[in-house]
Amino acid sequence: MSDKLKLLEVKNLTLTLSSGKQLLKDISFIVNRNQCLGIVGESGSGKSLTCKAIIGLLEPYFSVQGQILFTPTSSVQGSASNFDLLKQSQKTLQNIRGKAIAIILQHPMSAFDPLYKIGCQVIETLQAHLFITKKEAMLQTLAMMTELGLEKPKQIINKYPHQLSGGMLQRVMIGMALILKPALIIADEPTTALDSITQFQIIKAFEKIKQQSKTAMIFISHDLGIIHQIADDIIVMNQGQIVEQGNKNQIFHHATNQYTRYLIDTRKQLLAKFNATLNNNKLTVKENSDATTIAR
Numbered sequence: 001m002s003d004k005l006k007l008l009e010v011k012n013l014t015l016t017l018s019s020g021k022q023l024l025k026d027i028s029f030i031v032n033r034n035q036c037l038g039i040v041g042e043s044g045s046g047k048s049l050t051c052k053a054i055i056g057l058l059e060p061y062f063s064v065q066g067q068i069l070f071t072p073t074s075s076v077q078g079s080a081s082n083f084d085l086l087k088q089s090q091k092t093l094q095n096i097r098g099k100a101i102a103i104i105l106q107h108p109m110s111a112f113d114p115l116y117k118i119g120c121q122v123i124e125t126l127q128a129h130l131f132i133t134k135k136e137a138m139l140q141t142l143a144m145m146t147e148l149g150l151e152k153p154k155q156i157i158n159k160y161p162h163q164l165s166g167g168m169l170q171r172v173m174i175g176m177a178l179i180l181k182p183a184l185i186i187a188d189e190p191t192t193a194l195d196s197i198t199q200f201q202i203i204k205a206f207e208k209i210k211q212q213s214k215t216a217m218i219f220i221s222h223d224l225g226i227i228h229q230i231a232d233d234i235i236v237m238n239q240g241q242i243v244e245q246g247n248k249n250q251i252f253h254h255a256t257n258q259y260t261r262y263l264i265d266t267r268k269q270l271l272a273k274f275n276a277t278l279n280n281n282k283l284t285v286k287e288n289s290d291a292t293t294i295a296r
């Protein structure tokens with residue numbers, strides 16, 4: 001594989017507690033530019049810890065081994081162009097978070113300060129990273145909200161976080177990523193806390209990021225349907241280890257690992273049961289679909 005394609009390479013990442021318990025065991029994978037890597041696995045399999053290691057937010061009591069090599073095209077303040085994220089200072093990592101690597105989490109409320117209006121927070125973030133005027137930041141914010149289907153954007157920017165729904169806040173977060181154009185977006189279960197219609201809108205917003213900004217993504221979910229829709233490559237984690245990795249077609253149609261097959265079969269069984277119920281109403285759901293693709 002060409003090194004030019006490689007944006008992030010995690011090499012033999014191992015995370016150990018002082019008790020000697022290993023929470024991540026020899027994790028290795030590559031995220032290519034313009035591609036989405038999906039990470040699936042049951043609760044507790046190590047998906048979030050892997051991402052926390054990448055963005056430098058691990059608690060200090062972990063013993064960390066391995067390398068996380070990041071190669072953005074534009075240089076990051078205070079670092080070389082190809083560098084190990086595990087060896088960077090907190091100051092450099094702070095520069096990286098937000099601009100070079102954006103993080104979108106399950107509960108968007110936690111990403112906003114409850115005391116400030118949404119507009120102020122978005123505009124301040126854009127100004128800090130893009131060195132643009134307040135007026136320009138405001139115009140970009142309003143345009144972004146309209147593009148992501150948020151109605152009455154002028155009213156939204158004057159609201160406090162608690163006055164908006166989780167889906168609206170999530171779209172604001174995604175919109176900021178669209179404007180800031182980071183090299184990598186890490187989305188950790190970004191749709192889990194949302195109802196299925198809002199989930200669909202959020203997935204569409206992520207697809208927009210993929211098409212428009214060509215930003216690479218790591219998308220974590222325990223929902224194989226969502227991973228099927230958004231990911232190009234997939235890694236499957238179980239008990240702190242990668243048990244299988246490959247492109248979407250390999251994982252969904254030619255999985256060799258027993259655990260991967262279990263995840264896929266479980267989903268198929270659930271869909272079959274769901275379809276049987278819907279059949280009474282002459283409705284069907286396709287393999288990789290979500291609630292909005294139920295068809296008569």
Ligand SMILES: Nc1ncnc2c1ncn2[C@@H]1O[C@H](COP(=O)(O)OP(=O)(O)OP(=O)(O)O)[C@@H](O)[C@H]1O
Nearest residue numbers: 017023041042043044045046047048049050059222
């Ligand atoms: N800060 C921590 N200190 C000690 N153990 C932790 C810490 N964070 C996570 N763990 C443990 O590490 C393991 C992996 O956790 P992690 O949060 O990465 O799982 P996950 O796959 O993201 O699960 P979920 O889908 O529920 O978020 C779990 O056994 C968890 O209890």
